[in-house]
Amino acid sequence: MTSPVIPLPKGFSFATAAAGFKHPGRDDLALVVSDVPAVAAGVFTKNLFQAAPVLVAKKRLSTSGGHARAILVNSGQANACTGQGGIDDCRETLSLVAKATDLSADEILPASTGVIGARLKLDKWKAAVPALAAGLGQTSPVAVAKAIMTTDSFPKIAWGTLTTDAGEVRVMGMAKGAGMIAPNMATMIGLLLCDAKVGSLWWQEAVAAAADRSFNSITVDGDTSTNDCVLALANGASEVAIDSAEGRQALLGVMVEVCQALAYMLIQDAEGGTKILRVKVQGAASHAEAELAARAVGNSPLVKTAFFGRDANWGRIVAALGRSGASFAPEDVSVRIGGVAVFQNGMPVAEDLDALLAPHMRRGEISVDVELGDGPGRYLLLASDLTYDYIKINADYRT
């Protein structure tokens, strides 16, 4: 069953099933299979506590020379902090799927998201995998995007196409995540599918670059999880090879667009969030310092609560910049909120701008533009605000 509205990358099939890991009757298993071995890449959490599926997927990518045919995702159980037993469990799930399909276990990349610390419920896996295998090709990628959700309030899917002289290639992405760690959940997963013929080394580089300019440039609460990963398959089914420098640049552009669309959806769905802050820092001494400055602003509880309260509180923004670790001269700093200059050359703009800013502060998306000087460093970070509902969602006892 293909979706009429989404230009599907060729040569991929999808399946979902309801194993009942957390919510009975809800799809919580998803399988994506390429007809042929695909070039595969992954980007993984830098957290020192890495979940079993992260460790297994990394190992498979490195031993396969960057190839795989399938991605297997479950929601409801993170299989993190589960030791060697968790790794064995993860491998067992891959074997179960291999036995029920024409895949071999080492062609499948695993990903898990859900409660940390508990061992996988293998009995539920055994009961559900036959239905998963039998349903392959019977469902759309939207069902996959739904099955991988945890506290997400909507499925996240995005796509793009690239037309070359040799024909068209398609890129599709799916993601889940609502807090950097949702209540006890662990957390962001992104899947990227493409039907171009690409080289293995370039694919890894391109996936990492696209993730860096999208998923790594958003923040809900500054917390990162044990399970974050982006898994990406390019299967060549379009029979269009992308091997020129221009072609690669263009395909990377589409990948970035798809990933940025997904990242935007993650912030739209941020736990308790009511606003998206576009924090853009320019003129920093370096890219790294621009990132430090943007993250200090986007992660500051005081800045985030001010925006929730519709308060254009530049004082909190400059205080966050000042402690960010970025180096600059205070008198070179300017800040605009919603395009309105509120702070220039290290001092507040003289007039009382609250009336002028009021309509901007009521918007769902607000730009915060920071100039630190005349250096080359720039960075764009999407951030959510900090609200009563964030506290409510995250202070509730985990059940």
Add this chain to the structure above:
Amino acid sequence: MTSPVIPLPKGFSFATAAAGFKHPGRDDLALVVSDVPAVAAGVFTKNLFQAAPVLVAKKRLSTSGGHARAILVNSGQANACTGQGGIDDCRETLSLVAKATDLSADEILPASTGVIGARLKLDKWKAAVPALAAGLGQTSPVAVAKAIMTTDSFPKIAWGTLTTDAGEVRVMGMAKGAGMIAPNMATMIGLLLCDAKVGSLWWQEAVAAAADRSFNSITVDGDTSTNDCVLALANGASEVAIDSAEGRQALLGVMVEVCQALAYMLIQDAEGGTKILRVKVQGAASHAEAELAARAVGNSPLVKTAFFGRDANWGRIVAALGRSGASFAPEDVSVRIGGVAVFQNGMPVAEDLDALLAPHMRRGEISVDVELGDGPGRYLLLASDLTYDYIKINADYRT
């Protein structure tokens, strides 16, 4: 008017006045004067945006060779992000006080706390300074601790004594602060008074060390302000010289106790806070890594909301440790909450401990003990929780 319950350091006088900078009729000016020139030291915010009084106080300390006679504090106006005009205003307030007393302007260290960005209301200063000067010696240090409050809900004062062969010396401290930046306020101020005879270089070192082990080891929201400072005078009025290594060590011990008592009060008064978390990290590779780990836990919005929700959520604690930047082997990590082992050797303790932990989670102070390995690094951080009231206080429009 001396306080019968507080052993006052000798040779200091106190005054307060109501200038009406923010709240009419509330004391918002405080002056502390030593009878004789005192050895003076300061510890200041590392924020790149430094308020005018911070810049002026630093300069006076460096040009005076570490001596001063008085400290002048106002609340209600931070005099931050006010440019050269703000520095001129600050100097003008010192001149006003000098004219009304026997002090010279360059013997007075200034500190300000309040709304960022606005210029000082010099007309109100001119009207209030005569009353301030006339009242010198008429009030107690408790009145000073009250006058420097902004969003604080109670005044913060602590004291200690040291008995030596040559006699007794006294240390007294006052502090204010409730969020690292209170709603638009800016923020922590600490005053330390001592009647020992001490050397100037040692005093600066000792004040910095005491601040490091107290005010720098607490966190409400990870934000630091443009005005944070600790100012310290030692006037020798006890005629007891502290010049032996043991004596210095003992006096430093009293200073640390006084500063830790004040720091504890700051966290007790944290904006919206309902609990104090004692995050102790041991076994890190270094002191710096222990601090990274403790701060990642103490600043994590997910950890802080979990404790507010009485949820002993070790998953969020280990996820914060994993992204902290501290290096460790996950299998060496253990976590105890309220003294109960919840995570050992990189895995959750098998039993369901929620029933056992429930009474601990209802307490106002909860210990979180983290072992990262067998390294020498250790760090203790006091942190507040993150609550609806924090959002309420900080999302309210500044007025």
